[in-house]
């Protein structure tokens with residue numbers, strides 16, 4: 334769902350094709366990513382995937398939990414977050430890289446069913462507008478500090494600039510994505526190193542900041558960080574372009590999947606720790622520091638001031654904030670519009686084009702910003718985390734327990750209409766219960782004593798319920814039929830999706846084997862998207 338750098342050498346559709354066909358052929362959103370398109374090395378895929386994580390929200394998140402719960406509890410919270418993200422991200426990243434499909438397609442076959450994953454798409458869309466609003470607020474703080482733009486106007490500006498960029502500028506931005514990463518490292522990592530060396534006493538101030546260790550506070554802190562759990566979906570949007578895994582590239586393949594998949598959290602956690610460190614430094618060193626310590630632009634301004642003239646420090650801080658935030662918000666806007674489009678297409682069997690939903694997503698984000706969401710960050714993120722965890726952890730649990738250990742869920746992914754039941758209770762009910770109960774706990778509905786434990790409730794239910802429900806339903810609701818009517822193997826000799834090409838008799842484009850199904854009424858093959866938009870279910874195969 335995100336931009337791929339330097340993918341210019343791809344095949345493009347002929348002008349006569351429908352909007353749906355053309356737009357999904359740009360980068361195979363909503364579709365299997367074919368072998369013919371996956372020409373990058375494992376290293377290029379990994380670097381592109383990690384290029385997206387230069388966003389600044391982590392600095393604000395780290396600072397906020399530190400200010401609320403103290404350094405010790407915040408650090409433990411970040412550690413809990415990192416472990417959960419890594420363990421749950423691993424099976425998901427593996428499926429994306431091995432089978433070349435995005436997280437929505439994985440979700441459908443991992444316990445949710447063809448329509449069941451519409452809900453998880455909405456969870457993902459919420460992730461993009463909540464984080465769009467958070468990143469946009471940070472950008473507006475930069476514009477306010479550097480150029481005295483009032484915050485309300487800064488929110489509007491940081492939203493409006495994204496439109497033309499997403500509509501026209503994807504290519505340019507892909508390039509920007511690649512060359513701003515080194516610039517970002519220079520602007521961020523080096524100054525932080527300098528601060529540590531020049532002010533060694535700041536380290537002990539840091540460790541002694543705030544209240545002592547307390548398990549409830551650690552979990553509350555972890556809950557805020559865990560709102561980032563859906564980030565794995567964006568990592569996967571790149572990982573699905575991994576080349577086939579063969580005996581000769583197996584090591585490189587696995588390294589790339591581990592680093593760029595669940596490994597994103599190493600960088601995320603580091604940024605949170607740095608944001609927390611800088612916040613404590615500002616509170617200790619600057620008059621009135623506690624009011625601004627959670628704002629990344631102030632954090633960078635303070636570091637730069639240590640060794641640069643004031644005007645230059647200010648310019649650099651604002652430039653860094655604007656570049657980072659525009660970069661990430663283009664991704665948020667793009668991914669969010671895709672998630673909405675995807676749900677809408679499946680429910681109405683009509684592909685409306687992405688622009689409508691781009692507007693829709695950004696309006697919600699702007700309303701959140703204007704309502705001052707930055708001041709209620711811990712609550713919004715902590716609340717969202719319950720939904721995000723319920724989805725991601727259920728999918729991970731289905732893969733690990735139901736696919737591998739119990740073998741009640743089919744090992745190979747399935748995402749095509751007609752092959753799946755509309756809704757599979759295994760994942761759907763698990764997610765609904767995990768999210769529902771943990772939200773009730775989060776708001777104190779089951780007593781204030783267990784209120785901080787809502788992340789544990791969400792994770793616990795989401796881990797345990799899928800295998801229980803798979804056993805209860807005996808895995809009956811995963812596949813509506815097992816044979817897709819095409820007499821061609823789906824996988825090659827190494828277990829990679831086949832690169833064999835077939836023509837869709839509806840849109841007349843060529844697609845690789847895994848994207849195709851036999852047509853119910855014509856003696857021909859049909860592609861997954863033409864199946865999704867088939868209004869009268871003319872091509873959809875019957876249940877077995």
Ligand SMILES: Nc1ccnc(=O)[nH]1
Nearest residue numbers: 388390464465468661
């Ligand atoms: N995917 C994202 C992660 C963090 N912040 C964002 O804005 N987006």
